[in-house]
């Protein structure tokens with residue numbers, strides 16, 4: 139009797155013990171929080187080396203370059219099986235301390251490295267993260283600035299020493315900017331004249347296909363997401379959405395919602411952020427920032443996290459900062475696995491590198507790696523996805539549903555079919571194709587001779603679906619060319635409707651003229667690349683395109699433009715300008731204002747760009 143009662147209580151006791159909610163923290167190793175202090179450069183090198191040595195299968199330390207003063211820009215890579223490549227495993231990075239005196243993020247990234255390595259294999263969340271994610275942690279992009287910063291200083295000094303690099307340049311204003319009027323894809327533009335820290339980071343971003351990134355700062359407490367600037371010239375207060383605005387807002391919330399001080403939004407008065415997040419450009423405009431560069435020039439989505447009101451708080455506060463930010467930092471890293479991922483291969487199963495994964499309605503394709511891998515972050519919802527690659531046929535979009543509370547990216551692989559030369563394939567078609575399967579077009583204005591050559595080339599290349607005729611002559615005896623695009627051109631077929639576009643009847647209104655030339659080319663090329671929509675259109679409609687109804691006016695506009703430039707160079711600018719303003723139309727005048735103030739090569743660039751932008755935006759509608 140006594141025994142059975144004893145046994146009952148014993149069993150009850152064991153039951154209660156086993157059901158008691160034990161804090162996960164009890165199992166975690168956070169011994170690195172003892173005796174908190176900031177780890178300076180020399181000790182940082184040792185710390186990272188120690189971690190690499192004690193976890194050779196999980197951690198690898200390397201440098202992406204050197205600072206102005208020759209300090210290494212150190213990175214610790216953490217992933218299961220770190221010494222081999224894992225196709226399909228997405229890459230994540232945290233970059234801290236690009237402003238040398240914003241130090242909390244720097245130390246938290248070091249803590250994070252310790253935490254992941256100490257708790258791998260013990261804590262399920264950490265194990266999963268390290269097993270499934272290729273993690274890169276960079277404690278400092280500006281080690282020179284950190285070394286001269288002073289603990290306890292909450293604001294940057296007037297000299298900005300410490301914030302900036304050793305040449306007193308703000309690294310977060312030193313990246314190529316999307317609105318830079320000199321912007322170019324040339325290496326000279328991307329790299330020349332930039333700081334060594336910036337160059338190292340640009341090269342790293344371009345060579346490694348990161349999926350997601352956090353950029354850690356201080357001096358405020360908020361999650362700030364792209365875009366960081368616009369072309370308004372204003373310092374702030376204009377919300378400037380990236381094509382993936384929904385994803386960025388979601389990512390900012392993932393962090394801020396879990397960080398109680400950030401979520402409040404008013405931790406550092408007088409600043410007040412709704413729910414602790416903000417669009418970067420709305421907060422204040424940053425030209426040449428790293429965040430936008432990641433998004434615009436690579437696949438990587440980056441969000442900026444400002445972690446403390448005081449830029450360089452006393453070291454004794456570091457454990458509190460860790461406790462506030464640990465869960466948000468981990469949760470943000472876990473978002474590397476949202477949306478869709480997969481491989482793009484050809485019919486033989488070989489990787490297709492440089493293919494574009496397009497999400498219908500979002501003007502931001504991501505590109506496949508050398509292994510054909512891709513990752514595309516998406517918030518819950520319904521999407522149409524296509525993979526497009528030069529030299530391959532277009533395919534129908536695939537419909538994908540991203541569920542709420544997604545924990546793994548949905549696997550979506552693509553097999554692309556190479557284009558084969560068709561019997562009626564035109565002989566001299568360009569083999570170069572851009573992301574839409576359209577051959578690379580040198581975006582520029584075409585004067586009369588260039589326009590005629592362009593149309594003749596199309597007519598010669600696509601004799602089965604085009605016919606070039608002149609409907610008459612202008613006053614100065616130029617032909618008014620019409621390109622017919624249809625199956626069996628040259629005759630009216632009963633029941634087949636006829637359509638026409640007419641452009642450039644005002645000779646100095648030139649964009650429509652270029653749009654029709656591009657449209658003609660697009661119709662012809664898409665017809666033969668297997669685009670069903672275009673085939674249907676061209677088969678069932680007799681399309682007539684008249685790019686210029688007023689070729690004389692166009693040529694006169696050009697002459698006027700050139701002579702105005704010459705006059706400006708030769709004589710008193712003010713007098714001529716006044717005359718000019720009275721004598722010309724607004725459109726042409728604006729062009730001249732722009733053109734005359736620039737070098738010849740810059741003119742060409744801007745002309746090309748404006749044509750390209752209009753073409754892309756109008757076609758997508």
Ligand SMILES: [Zn+2]
Nearest residue numbers: 237240355356
């Ligand atoms: Zn900063």
